[in-house]
Amino acid sequence: MTENQGPRDEWPLYEVFVRGKRGLNHVHVGSLHAADDEMAVRHARDVYTRRNEGVSIWVVRADAITASSPDEKDPLFAPNGDKVYRHPTFYAIPANVPHM
Amino acid sequence: MTASPTEDELQAGFDATIGRNDRIEPRDWMPEGYRKTLVRQIAQHAHSEIIGMQPEGNWITRAPSLRRKAVLLAKVQDEAGHGLYLYSACETLGTSRGELTEKLIAGAQKYSSIFNYPTLSFADVGTIGWLVDGAAICNQVPLCRTSFGPYGRAMIRICKEESFHQRQGYELLMTMMRGTDAQRAMVQESVDRFWWPALMMFGPPDADSPNTAQSMAWGIKRNTNDDLRQRFVDMTVPQADALGVTLPDPDLRWNEERGAHDFGQPDWDEFLQVVKGNGPCNAQRLAHRRRAHEDGAWVREAAMAFARKSREQEASA
Numbered sequence: 001m002t003e004n005q006g007p008r009d010e011w012p013l014y015e016v017f018v019r020g021k022r023g024l025n026h027v028h029v030g031s032l033h034a035a036d037d038e039m040a041v042r043h044a045r046d047v048y049t050r051r052n053e054g055v056s057i058w059v060v061r062a063d064a065i066t067a068s069s070p071d072e073k074d075p076l077f078a079p080n081g082d083k084v085y086r087h088p089t090f091y092a093i094p095a096n097v098p099h100m
Numbered sequence: 101m102t103a104s105p106t107e108d109e110l111q112a113g114f115d116a117t118i119g120r121n122d123r124i125e126p127r128d129w130m131p132e133g134y135r136k137t138l139v140r141q142i143a144q145h146a147h148s149e150i151i152g153m154q155p156e157g158n159w160i161t162r163a164p165s166l167r168r169k170a171v172l173l174a175k176v177q178d179e180a181g182h183g184l185y186l187y188s189a190c191e192t193l194g195t196s197r198g199e200l201t202e203k204l205i206a207g208a209q210k211y212s213s214i215f216n217y218p219t220l221s222f223a224d225v226g227t228i229g230w231l232v233d234g235a236a237i238c239n240q241v242p243l244c245r246t247s248f249g250p251y252g253r254a255m256i257r258i259c260k261e262e263s264f265h266q267r268q269g270y271e272l273l274m275t276m277m278r279g280t281d282a283q284r285a286m287v288q289e290s291v292d293r294f295w296w297p298a299l300m301m302f303g304p305p306d307a308d309s310p311n312t313a314q315s316m317a318w319g320i321k322r323n324t325n326d327d328l329r330q331r332f333v334d335m336t337v338p339q340a341d342a343l344g345v346t347l348p349d350p351d352l353r354w355n356e357e358r359g360a361h362d363f364g365q366p367d368w369d370e371f372l373q374v375v376k377g378n379g380p381c382n383a384q385r386l387a388h389r390r391r392a393h394e395d396g397a398w399v400r401e402a403a404m405a406f407a408r409k410s411r412e413q414e415a416s417a
Contacts, residue, residue: 030253035403035404036403
């Protein structure tokens with residue numbers, strides 16, 4: 001999909017990410033339609049931050065996102081399934097050893 | 101790679117997710133009926149927010165003070181925002197917003213019957229906030245736990261904002277009730293007109309709601325229509341007392357045994373008529389929405405042309 005040139009010529013879809021406050025990651029909040037990137041930022045401000053919900057906004061064309069396929073969920077994440085030694089609880093430490 | 105799963109395996113996976121009370125996300129496999137039910141419900145909900153701007157928008161230019169006007173503008177802007185959150189959720193199911201808008205203005209998709217009633221006095225702005233948004237909150241809070249992820253997340257945002265809507269309405273009515281006899285009469289008259297339509301917002305009685313059982317099995321709906329209606333009545337009675345208005349139902353009384361209020365039934369024939377398109381304002385609401393959409397076409401096209409031109413200039417620079 002390049003231009004969304006349907007019969008209606010709808011504005012392309014953007015995904016919106018908002019940083020709630022300094023020190024936090026941007027988090028996906030939803031999507032909107034806009035004719036271009038700049039309009040997407042303005043619309044995101046009006047739609048998703050009417051009550052100080054954010055200090056920074058990212059927008060990205062939805063068709064520019066590459067996602068893992070839900071059908072391959074198990075094979076994709078399987079490699080870490082049997083590696084319990086990556087977790088601290090795998091190691092038994094006596095209770096009287098402090099600060100660990 | 102693994103062989104692609106059969107329909108039965110996909111269905112089993114879906115059932116297991118619902119069974120664990122886990123959320124379904126857009127790219128998961130889902131039964132066609134689940135998708136269709138969601139599109140219908142979310143679209144109806146989105147359309148209600150958008151059409152719902154009209155009854156109150158009617159009073160923006162005639163609000164009695166700058167404060168009331170600023171509040172009403174903010175509220176109506178919120179309704180637009182709620183519509184957009186919901187269209188956004190609906191689009192994750194593969195239906196475009198343009199398609200939904202066209203279905204709305206063609207009359208092929210519904211919106212809540214409540215918005216087909218007129219707003220005849222400024223007190224209606226308060227009554228809508230108190231009763232209509234109050235009923236909406238009753239309906240919407242359980243939907244924050246609905247099984248489709250994007251719908252639930254949109255509902256969480258909406259519920260946070262609805263509380264402002266209800267409180268501004270109640271405060272408006274309290275202010276009028278402290279005013280003149282004429283103002284108090286205006287509030288009572290408004291409550292008399294909106295009480296029954298507000299009860300209808302929960303939909304037909306459970307016995308006449310054939311889709312409820314399936315929607316609850318899928319975790320789309322969390323409570324039945326009658327449960328939510330009862331909850332709303334029980335919440336509202338003490339609020340009406342505090343306000344000093346009478347709810348226009350001679351059968352309304354506390355039932356000690358049930359620990360709940362008994363109340364009368366709305367006029368379900370009227371409800372059916374309004375749903376079918378024969379309410380007081382159906383034609384006006386749709387005509388207004390259609391006109392706004394058509395009058396805005398050149399803006400949408402101009403913005404696209406501008407974006408295209410800017411891109412070309414950037415590419416050739």
